[in-house]
Amino acid sequence: MNALQAFLTRILAVSLLLGLAACATQGSGGLKSVGRGNALPAPDTTNAAGAYEGTSEYRLGANDEIEISVFGVQDLSKKVRINSNGQISLPLVGAVPAGGKTVPELERDLTRLYASSYLQDPQVTVYVTEFASQRITLEGAVKQPGIYPLTGKTTLLQSIAIAKGLDPLADLSGVVLFRQIDGKKMAAVYDMRDLRSGKVEDPLLYGEDVVVVEQSGSKTALRRFIESVPAIGLFLAPF
DSSP states (O other): OOHHHHHHHHHHHHHHHHHHHHHHTTGGGGOEEEESSOOOOOOGGGGSTTOOOTTSSOOOOTTOEEEEEETTOGGGOEEEEOOTTSEEEETTTEEEEOTTOOHHHHHHHHHHHHHHHTOSSOOEEEEEEEOOSOEEEEEESBSSOEEEEOOSOOBHHHHHHHTTSBOTTEEEEEEEEEEEETTEEEEEEEOHHHHHHTSSOOOBOOTTOEEEEEETTOOSHHHHHHHHSOSSEEEEEOO
16 A cells, blocks of 8 residues: 555545544434444445446456457457546457446457457457456554455455454454445444354445444544444444
């Protein structure tokens, strides 16, 4: 993680904590319970081009870099980056929609395009060389906080492992998952012991999710938020 990413991560964490503090000062009216022991709904971006869907393979998105190989035709093999419109530009076939598709789907599309006019029985392979469109943020009491690419189906516990595990001072009952849903931020509080034992379902993560792990005993706005809500609960935060 470079210095800029680290700085942005810290700014994001501070913003989240300030938002929670603002909510806490509003009393019970500042947070609306929408369930207990349930999973957070999928984010708004689930149906958008390039969004990662937790129930399927990774879906390509803007700024992802992919390598396309056509067996036996070196001139058609190249690395390309998906543009902001979700398209790639290739020899012979021109602009091709790639955003929102899985790798197998794109391989089938390219095979069909090349076979329709240019090649006989083409064998097309697509490989993602750089994941850039879907990322998650891990902050707080983890060993390596930062912004990480979401390269496939990833759960909350797996995300903690990606960040090299919890800091020794982490509060096991203070793991908060933030997500943008219908234009509003939602949060779910989890206890690591319940997740590890299977008492609570390990939730899937989506692009732009933020996981914040509280430090045990610290006197922060996040601590006050966690102590004011059920150990496993979902809340709509109007900030």
